[in-house]
Amino acid sequence: MPSYCRKIFFPLTLVLILGLLLVSVRFKALLWGQGWGLLASVIIIIVLVLLYWGFEQGRVSTREVAVIAMLGTIAAVGRVPFAAVPNVQPTTFIVIISGFVFGPRAGFIVGSTAALVSNFFLGQGPWTPWQMFAWGLAGTTAGLMKFIFPRAGVKAMTVFSFLWGYFFGWIMNLWFWTAFVHPLNWQSFTAAYAASFWFDTMHALGNAAFYLLFGPSFVKILQRYHRKLTITLLPADTQEKNI
Numbered sequence: 001m002p003s004y005c006r007k008i009f010f011p012l013t014l015v016l017i018l019g020l021l022l023v024s025v026r027f028k029a030l031l032w033g034q035g036w037g038l039l040a041s042v043i044i045i046i047v048l049v050l051l052y053w054g055f056e057q058g059r060v061s062t063r064e065v066a067v068i069a070m071l072g073t074i075a076a077v078g079r080v081p082f083a084a085v086p087n088v089q090p091t092t093f094i095v096i097i098s099g100f101v102f103g104p105r106a107g108f109i110v111g112s113t114a115a116l117v118s119n120f121f122l123g124q125g126p127w128t129p130w131q132m133f134a135w136g137l138a139g140t141t142a143g144l145m146k147f148i149f150p151r152a153g154v155k156a157m158t159v160f161s162f163l164w165g166y167f168f169g170w171i172m173n174l175w176f177w178t179a180f181v182h183p184l185n186w187q188s189f190t191a192a193y194a195a196s197f198w199f200d201t202m203h204a205l206g207n208a209a210f211y212l213l214f215g216p217s218f219v220k221i222l223q224r225y226h227r228k229l230t231i232t233l234l235p236a237d238t239q240e241k242n243i
Contacts, residue, residue, distance in 0.1 A: 072113030107139025165204025
């Protein structure tokens with residue numbers, strides 16, 4: 001896969017999934033006699049498979065894979081001790097920093113891996129693909145944030161982390177609404193989102209607090225690792241002179 005294709009593969013695929021979900025809502029599509037919730041889940045799973053395939057096809061060194069796996073594990077393990085605190089956990093914070101330093105592709109893999117691994121401890125279920133997608137999207141947008149605003153400071157990233165507390169909740173609310181609420185109309189949609197407001201707020205405040213306390217130091221540590229993993233190819237004439 002060419003380098004420019006690898007750079008836009010993850011953002012374009014995520015845009016595709018959002019478009020498919022909106023289209024499926026607009027036309028109230030049905031799948032195998034089931035409602036929109038099943039169709040949306042199938043779309044999520046298909047796109048997750050495509051994104052992992054894109055990562056596998058990319059040029060990723062073994063060292064980078066090891067770092068991404070380590071970050072995904074840390075994000076997953078960090079979620080377990082905070083399970084008793086409603087929606088306050090460092091997973092989103094770690095995923096955002098990973099995407100900000102290593103890019104959209106790594107951010108997605110760290111986020112989706114964190115959801116999958118942590119649910120081996122907290123419980124797998126139909127919500128797992130949605131959590132993988134939501135945390136993966138958090139990491140991907142953090143990578144895009146670095147691309148668009150390379151000098152984003154502590155204030156900007158704290159606000160970004162705060163907002164993702166709500167974005168993550170809104171994505172998961174969509175799954176809850178389609179899976180457990182009937183009928184699917186604007187009244188039930190509004191009620192479902194209103195009921196989760198305080199939980200989403202706790203998530204947002206937790207993200208902001210984690211970034212303010214640990215964000216700058218974590219970013220510096222990961223940037224140091226990223227520089228060590230970066231390979232710079234010298235022109236042929238320069239290599240001949242060095243020889």
